Every structure is written in C-alpha cells, then in structure tokens.
Amino acid sequence: MSQPPLGDSTRVLHAGLPPLVPGQPFLPGPVFAAPFVLDPVTGGEGIDWYGRPHNASRRHLETAIGELEGGDCLAFTTGMAAIGATLLSLLHPGDTVVLPADGYFTTRAFARAELAPRGIEVLTAPTAGPYPQFEGVRLVLVETPANPGLDVCDLAELAAAAHAAGALFAVDNTTATPLGQRPLELGADLVVASGTKALTGHSDLLLGYIATRDGDLLARLRSWRDSTGGSPSPFDSWLAHRSLATLDLRLARQTANAAAVADVLAAHPAVDRVRWPGRPDDPAYAVASRQMARVPGVVTFDLRGEAEVARFLTATALVIPATSFGGLHTTADRRAQWGDDAPPGLVRLSCGVEDTADLVADITRALDAV
Structure with missing residues (x-):
C-alpha cells in the first residue's frame, strides 16, 4: 500500500534528515571545514574536497528545501545572491527580462545598475498586471504575493504565456514560502527566495535559495554559485535546517x-x-x-x-x-x-x-x- 500524503508539520519536521545512525543526532551538527581529506589514489572524485562547492550541512538543507518546493535546491548566502545568480547567469547582452514593478525594490535597483549597462533590456510590470507581450523575452520574474503591496498573480496562466513565447518563468516565493504555494507545480521553471524571512523565521541568519526541476538550469546555476563563492556557511545552513522543523x-x-x-x-x-x-x-x-x-x-x-x-x-x-x-x-x-x-x-x-x-x-x- 502506498503511504498517504504527509501533513505539513510532518514534512517540515523530517525534511532533509540524513539516514539515522545509532548514537548520532538525527540532525548532525554543522560541518566546519575548508579543505577535506582527499583519497590518495582517486583524488577528490566522488567525495567532498573543498568547502566552497561541498558541505554536508548545506546539502542536508538543500535536500530539505528541495523536498518542500518539489525540485532540486541550491542554497545561497542571501536572497539577493540567489536573485543575482539567476539574472546574471541566465541573461546575456541583447536579452530582455520582465521584473515586478511593485516587488522587492532592490531587485529592480540591481537590474538597473547591473543589467542595463550589460545591454540587457529591463521591463517592469505590476504583479496584478497588465503584462507586456512576452515575445522576444528571455526571462519573466514575478513575486507573488508582492512585497510590500501584497498583490497576487495567476502563476499557471503566466507560466503558460511565458513558455508559449519561449521565455523562462521564475517566481520569487519569499513571502508565501513553499508551504503557502509551490510554483514549480504551477509551471515555473525556477523558484528564487530569501530564506532569511519566514522560511527560517528566527531573525538570526541570512539565506537565499533557488529551486528547479530543470537539470540544465541547475547545473548552470551551480557552476555560477561555486565559481563566485555565494555558498552559505555551514553554521547558517545548520541553523536554517533546524528552523524548518517549526x-x-x-x-x-x-x-x-x-x-x-x-x-x-x-x-x-x-x-x-x-x-x-x-x-x-x-x-x-x-x-x-x-x-x-x-x-x-x-x-x-x-x-x-x-x-x-x-x-x-x-x-x-x-x-x-x-x-x-x-x-x-x-x-x-x-x-x-x-x-x-x-x-x-x-x-x-x-x-x-x-x-x-x-x-x-x-x-x-x-x-x-x-
């Protein structure tokens, strides 16, 4: 018999926990390491070798958030690090991006300062619409509910319109959290979010993440993060995973x-x-x-x-x-x-x-x- 769906409290309580080992805590403490010991024969293949791309505490957290969002997850130092990685790794000169006119203002400020000088056209639209035509657009990013105005957009409808025009569709899920809505199930290619807010909820850490079901996008974003050094610390990763339980x-x-x-x-x-x-x-x-x-x-x-x-x-x-x-x-x-x-x-x-x-x-x- 298949197991019935688990409730939200059960899901967050058990999300991302590694296999149980007698005599060990069910959520191991943070792994503090810069270099790891390498296999003297094979080198680093198949094992952790350096803390920037590899850390067990971060992997546990990413597994947990991925389970909640319904995709694979990459953790970042902050929400803006996740936004920056999405925009800078996926957009190139000549591309066009659509951003929320009433969402988190730092996203628009970043786009004006960093995307426009790179030859990327930045369009904005209110969360509740109307939206421009998406033909020729590379990426559509929405935030719903929008911060701070709390307008909401229809994710399935916008995802279908973006995909029909050949655009990627990303959703900032910070305000809702994955227990409030699951954009990947509604057609989004990417979820970006600040985990500093309600996801971790104790006002004691900074965190961002990206979730996706697209392996190619995941690989591109992982390469960007690992090369630019946007990985959260082991302690922040452990704190965030601890906080998910409640x-x-x-x-x-x-x-x-x-x-x-x-x-x-x-x-x-x-x-x-x-x-x-x-x-x-x-x-x-x-x-x-x-x-x-x-x-x-x-x-x-x-x-x-x-x-x-x-x-x-x-x-x-x-x-x-x-x-x-x-x-x-x-x-x-x-x-x-x-x-x-x-x-x-x-x-x-x-x-x-x-x-x-x-x-x-x-x-x-x-x-x-x-």
Missing part, C-alpha cells in the same frame, strides 16, 4: 494573527487602506484563495504620513520597528524610508507568534494614539 507551526499562528490584525486595521479610522490577500474584500483574494495553501502573516496598511507612522511605532509595546518579515516577533517598518516606491505612510507589518488577543489589543492602542 515552519508549519509558526506560519499557522502568523496567519491567524494577520487575519485578526487585518480586521482591526480595516475598521480603524486612522487607517486609510489595508491589504491582506486572506480578506474576502481584498483585490487579490480570488487568485490567492485558488492558488495558495495559506496566506502569509504579512499585512500592509496606509496611515496619513511619516508622522503618523512614527506615532504608531512609538505607541506600540509589542511591534518592533525593524525591516524584514516572517520572524517570531511582530515587526513593522515604513517602506518609503528605504527608498521603496511606496506612499509615505505605507506600513509593512509582519505578524509574529504572540498571543492573538495581546497583539490585537496592543495594535488597537497604538492606532488610537495615532
């Missing part, structure tokens, strides 16, 4: 908190607009409810301006002013302060795992102070 539990509480907080924000007179794809009145709800297994714990909302955001962040006791999202602690930041193309009062709030009632009460008091 991903389902963390996401469940973060999503529940986001649902409650979004309702409070939507009802408060100090708030001009709320975005959370899990609300039935959100513009992204229809696509998100069809495409995603769960909506992440990130909510964005608009206050009148910079002064109001400062009053909100000063008045709260539980919301930590910090830029990032997906961690155990609830954090918030005003996106315009980083040069993001966002309204001056737009706040990205990442719900942590605090008790829902405590978080709702604290945010209500802070909004009343605004």
Whole structure:
C-alpha cells in the first residue's frame, strides 16, 4: 500500500534528515571545514574536497528545501545572491527580462545598475498586471504575493504565456514560502527566495535559495554559485535546517494573527487602506484563495504620513520597528524610508507568534494614539 500524503508539520519536521545512525543526532551538527581529506589514489572524485562547492550541512538543507518546493535546491548566502545568480547567469547582452514593478525594490535597483549597462533590456510590470507581450523575452520574474503591496498573480496562466513565447518563468516565493504555494507545480521553471524571512523565521541568519526541476538550469546555476563563492556557511545552513522543523507551526499562528490584525486595521479610522490577500474584500483574494495553501502573516496598511507612522511605532509595546518579515516577533517598518516606491505612510507589518488577543489589543492602542 502506498503511504498517504504527509501533513505539513510532518514534512517540515523530517525534511532533509540524513539516514539515522545509532548514537548520532538525527540532525548532525554543522560541518566546519575548508579543505577535506582527499583519497590518495582517486583524488577528490566522488567525495567532498573543498568547502566552497561541498558541505554536508548545506546539502542536508538543500535536500530539505528541495523536498518542500518539489525540485532540486541550491542554497545561497542571501536572497539577493540567489536573485543575482539567476539574472546574471541566465541573461546575456541583447536579452530582455520582465521584473515586478511593485516587488522587492532592490531587485529592480540591481537590474538597473547591473543589467542595463550589460545591454540587457529591463521591463517592469505590476504583479496584478497588465503584462507586456512576452515575445522576444528571455526571462519573466514575478513575486507573488508582492512585497510590500501584497498583490497576487495567476502563476499557471503566466507560466503558460511565458513558455508559449519561449521565455523562462521564475517566481520569487519569499513571502508565501513553499508551504503557502509551490510554483514549480504551477509551471515555473525556477523558484528564487530569501530564506532569511519566514522560511527560517528566527531573525538570526541570512539565506537565499533557488529551486528547479530543470537539470540544465541547475547545473548552470551551480557552476555560477561555486565559481563566485555565494555558498552559505555551514553554521547558517545548520541553523536554517533546524528552523524548518517549526515552519508549519509558526506560519499557522502568523496567519491567524494577520487575519485578526487585518480586521482591526480595516475598521480603524486612522487607517486609510489595508491589504491582506486572506480578506474576502481584498483585490487579490480570488487568485490567492485558488492558488495558495495559506496566506502569509504579512499585512500592509496606509496611515496619513511619516508622522503618523512614527506615532504608531512609538505607541506600540509589542511591534518592533525593524525591516524584514516572517520572524517570531511582530515587526513593522515604513517602506518609503528605504527608498521603496511606496506612499509615505505605507506600513509593512509582519505578524509574529504572540498571543492573538495581546497583539490585537496592543495594535488597537497604538492606532488610537495615532
């Protein structure tokens, strides 16, 4: 008899664990080594020989993320290292790339600074559309839900359109995580993501990754990473793998908190607009409810301006002013302060795992102070 599908908590708890060895931990500690001992006869063939391309702790993590994304995984030092590897290794002079106009702003800044001078045409499109024609495009990269606006796009539809035009289709899955959506199953050629955020969720490491089912793409990206030195450290790899075990539990509480907080924000007179794809009145709800297994714990909302955001962040006791999202602690930041193309009062709030009632009460008091 075939084994029934495993639940998310079971999957993340056991993902990437090596074969059990009596007397040894089921998740071995980090392997710290630069050179490894070589076989005196065969040299390095078939074994680890140097830490930049080879490390057991990193392989365990890559196996785990690959299981969750449904493909093969390469880990990188940061999310931007993964984005950079994707863009620089797959695009050449004369190519055209389509990027999200409302996604992570550093991706667009990188493209303007590094791709355009190399003769690569950079086009942008809003996550919710409309999109340009993809004829002549080499790569289409989308981010859904988009950071920070939280718009959502139909991945299967866009993948089909990109492939019909001969383009590769990549998805930034940072906000959703592989427990929220699996882009490779919806037609994506590549998944890129920052593992710094909800995937690892403890605000104590930097990580990026790429996942794919295409062996040729994997080999090209692996060669780029190993040559340029973008491999994460053994300790960060081990920390990330350790953190995966609680991903389902963390996401469940973060999503529940986001649902409650979004309702409070939507009802408060100090708030001009709320975005959370899990609300039935959100513009992204229809696509998100069809495409995603769960909506992440990130909510964005608009206050009148910079002064109001400062009053909100000063008045709260539980919301930590910090830029990032997906961690155990609830954090918030005003996106315009980083040069993001966002309204001056737009706040990205990442719900942590605090008790829902405590978080709702604290945010209500802070909004009343605004």
